[in-house]
Amino acid sequence: MLELKEISKYYNPGTVNEMCLFDRFNLTVQDQDFVSVVGSNGSGKTSMLNIICGSIPVDNGTISITNTDITGMPEYKRLKRIGRVYQNPAMGTCPTMTILENMSLADNKGKYFNLKRGTDKSRIDYYRDSLKVLNLGLEDKLQIPVGSLSGGQRQAMALLMSTMPPIEFLILDEHTAALDPKTADTIMELTDKIVKEKHLTTIMVTHNLRYAVEYGSRLIMMHRGEIVIDKAGEEKKSLKIDNILDKFNEISIECGN
Secondary structure, eight states: OEEEEEEEEEESTTSTTOEEEEEEEEEEEOTTOEEEEEEOTTSSHHHHHHHHHTSSOOSEEEEEETTEEOTTOOHHHHTTTEEEEOSSGGGGSOTTSBHHHHHHHHHTTTSOOTTSOSSOGGGHHHHHHHHHTTTSSGGGOTTSBGGGSOHHHHHHHHHHHHTSSOOSEEEEESTTTTSOHHHHHHHHHHHHHHHHHHTOEEEEEOSOHHHHHHSSSEEEEEETTEEEEEEEHHHHHTOOHHHHHHHHHHHHHHTTO
16 A cells, blocks of 8 residues: 655745645555546646655655655665656667667566676566567567667557566556557557556556546546545546546636636
8 A cells, every 4th residue: 555644845945936736745545556647737746656756855744655654765765666657668668778688677676686697598488478468579579679669669668677577566657648549559458457467556647538537446636736536436437538627627717728
């Protein structure tokens, strides 16, 4: 279980540009929940992910995973338990290294390499089998530099690599936003399959309202650092895109747009 308790976050504190992003913000995510997060730009969606992962510190409040306080834990230690996929496909892979080398890096996340070989040849068949799941033909291109792949192929690899080591949480930061509609649909289907097969607790930020409604077990909408819609269970299943659009329009009018 993931808990954010009484989280406060200020930017440029003590200056004329001071901005309060979160003021005693609370969120609890149960084990194996798949939470879709929507909201307008500046609502705090990505900042919330950065707070969870440790990319930015909080001013007040606590962050805990299964009752363990991780508020002061550095990002690299948190990422032993958390996998993250970014909006930019280039951020989840190393373009100058081959598919095989990228897979090996992901496979050895958190382990000590010392002076042994970076790629364990005995794992190559495992990498091929893992890549076959993507249905992109990458299992036959292990020696190809990842930088030569399409954005969709790289994002599929990033998703696969982030979930190769044993993790508890998967963080998806608009991971389909840079892809064409057909490729984005493919990545979402793959995401849903991996989340269900590995029983991962997942938080997905997205601007695609269809994905937010169709996927996941819970949907929340954020606005100005607060949760304005929170639907789970049967309420989530019966939710329609129009319901969310109505709230977006209300927010838009409130903001003077």
